[in-house]
Amino acid sequence: MINYEVYEQEIEKGNIKNGYIFCGLDEEFIKDGISLIIKKNIAEEFMDLNLIRIDGMNTSFDAIMNACETMPFMGEKKVVVVYRSNFLQDKTDSSGTKIYNDIKSYISNLPPYTVLIMYYLLNDKRDRPNKNKKLATIGKSLTIVYCDKLKRDKYLKKVSEVFKEKGKQIGRTELSYFCEKVYNNFDIIKREADKLISYCGEREIKKEDIDILISKSSEDDTFDLVELIATKKIDKAIDTMKEILYKSDQHMLIISAIQKHFLRLYEIKIKLSNGKKVDDFMSDYRLPQFVCEKLIMQTNKFTEKQLSELIKLCVNTETKLKSTGIDKNMEMEFLLINTLTVKK
Incomplete structure (x- = not known):
């Protein structure tokens, strides 16, 4: 094989x-x-x-x-x-x-x-x-x-070829951004490329065009939210949370996604300390190289203790959300504020 x-x-x-x-x-x-x-x-x-x-x-x-x-x-x-x-x-x-x-x-x-x-x-x-x-x-x-899924450089090259075959050039920065936004499936990639090319016409493709035509996935939203928590930008995190809730008013699904993300970062943290590399994570999580690299970079912004405490915070919030008669939006905001109290 x-x-x-x-x-x-x-x-x-x-x-x-x-x-x-x-x-x-x-x-x-x-x-x-x-x-x-x-x-x-x-x-x-x-x-x-x-x-x-x-x-x-x-x-x-x-x-x-x-x-x-x-x-x-x-x-x-x-x-x-x-x-x-x-x-x-x-x-x-x-x-x-x-x-x-x-x-x-x-x-x-x-x-x-x-x-x-x-x-x-x-x-x-x-x-x-x-x-x-x-x-x-x-x-x-x-x-x-x-x-199987291609490694980062090969993947970018193949997606670039999709645009070339359709008679359109795309800059490397915009190509990387497109690849991060679109689902790693070449049927979807080709359809999204067609939309983008038709929208831009003769002019060059810009990141703003990609934002307009390709909506963020829930995974992207969760990653951005955790990134704001890592940098202690809680005001922006609350605004991002409100945007996510506006798109999908499902508090339990959102808290579950955040919890799973922290859990994955915790697992990566442990595996990194045991000598695991990017290729290992690509195999373990069935993700492309650039996604694994982003997760590793985000993992490095937390200590093992912090990630453990953040997972506990999510579990506690999830338990409260299951109770009746509470303000769910307020509980989600409390979660974000409480992340500030988690020490290294």
């Missing part, structure tokens, strides 16, 4: 295998990876003839095999893409198991002129391809490409 970065390097070198299986959470990211092979193997004018796409959720082994066995037209290679190949998932129904078993027997005899590509989507963040026994077996004949 290889990750996306290794796969990309191999394709750039021209080391293209006869078969691949892609898996990950981001389908648009997987499709971009597959397009690298297609462009390397098929001339634009023969794309309709030498590229075959098959719906993996509504197919049979015979359909896949027949597509692979057909000779390419006016070219050396043809590419067969079986998208959403759910029969590759660890648990499938009897028909999916049959297709998998037939494919497993067939792939060692793939024609030299065919590149067979199959992909399936992972169920959630906890679903890991290295736990899939089917991949362990079929991976002896086909290359498994795990499309």
